[in-house]
Amino acid sequence: GKKSLRQRVVDELKHYYDGFHLLWIDTKVAARMVWRLLHGQVLTRRERRRLLRTCADLFRLVPFLVFVIVPFMEFLLPVFLKLFPEMLPSTFETESKKEEKQKKKLNAKLELAKFLRETIVEMAKRNKADTG
Numbered sequence: 001g002k003k004s005l006r007q008r009v010v011d012e013l014k015h016y017y018d019g020f021h022l023l024w025i026d027t028k029v030a031a032r033m034v035w036r037l038l039h040g041q042v043l044t045r046r047e048r049r050r051l052l053r054t055c056a057d058l059f060r061l062v063p064f065l066v067f068v069i070v071p072f073m074e075f076l077l078p079v080f081l082k083l084f085p086e087m088l089p090s091t092f093e094t095e096s097k098k099e100e101k102q103k104k105k106l107n108a109k110l111e112l113a114k115f116l117r118e119t120i121v122e123m124a125k126r127n128k129a130d131t132g
Contacts, residue, residue: 019092
């Protein structure tokens with residue numbers, strides 16, 4: 001059913017709280033990783049990717065905070081997200097957005113695999129015709 005205005009506001013506030021909480025946790029973990037790096041330890045590939053994602057999220061947070069802090073500016077957030085889809089920090093993405101991104105990536109990979117398979121078949125036909 002349709003949610004009341006109060007329930008939608010509460011849900012949105014919970015979403016922002018959860019996003020900031022996750023970002024805070026990621027920042028603490030990233031700070032520990034930087035500390036380890038400064039003391040000569042080597043990060044795994046997974047840790048390095050997490051550190052890069054967290055740093056990118058912190059840089060994305062600055063314009064995002066403008067929308068949250070300035071009154072009534074959050075009404076423009078959907079417009080800016082359409083223009084700049086990667087502006088939102090990763091901790092603020094909803095599950096549906098994550099699934100949509102994964103589907104797009106999967107479709108792109110499938111198209112690439114299909115193209116490569118067709119190319120290999122063509123090359124095999126040419127080589128067979130040249131040698132035959």
